[in-house]
Amino acid sequence: MIDEMSVVNDFASRLPVDVIGIFDALSIDYVEEPMAPGQSGRIHYEDPFCTVTVNATEGPQRKRFTAAHELGHYLLHRDLLDGKKHLDRLFSDSGRDNPYGPLAPSHEVQANKFAADLLMPAGILRARYDPARDNVTELADLCDVSHAAMEIRLKALGIRP
Ligand SMILES: [Zn+2]
CATH class of the missing domain: 1.10.10.2910 (Arc Repressor Mutant, subunit A)
Structure with a gap:
């Protein structure tokens, strides 16, 4: 098993x-x-x-x-x-x-x-999101998800407004 x-x-x-x-x-x-x-x-x-x-x-x-x-x-x-x-x-x-x-x-x-x-693991997003660069695209690529999905995820986690 x-x-x-x-x-x-x-x-x-x-x-x-x-x-x-x-x-x-x-x-x-x-x-x-x-x-x-x-x-x-x-x-x-x-x-x-x-x-x-x-x-x-x-x-x-x-x-x-x-x-x-x-x-x-x-x-x-x-x-x-x-x-x-x-x-x-x-x-x-x-x-x-x-x-x-x-x-x-x-x-x-x-x-x-x-x-x-x-x-889209929360811990990694919290560590890697950079408000100064607003690197949503970079994180979407890292996770191989759409830009829209990453935006929703970051908002749901309270990482990005
Ligand atoms: Zn189902």
């Missing part, structure tokens, strides 16, 4: 975090395939097998965030997912139309927080 959290923490110590490397290390199948517009990804868990599918038509940084979100579901919610599929619409304009079942909105919040913590 591998210690999943120590695997994740090991990968998390190297930026940008290699999310697909984590899937490989945890024996989670990762698939990119075209999905309907607005669908970001899904997770299908059937103990002990897990497949994460990400919409191939979305951009690389959205795919990374979706993959990290699904990893959060695997680590945090797999007991609720056993034998079921869960679909995510993480970036749709209406925002709140994620089909939650078999999960609840609070689980989506947890998976989003997991993804943000994994891809």
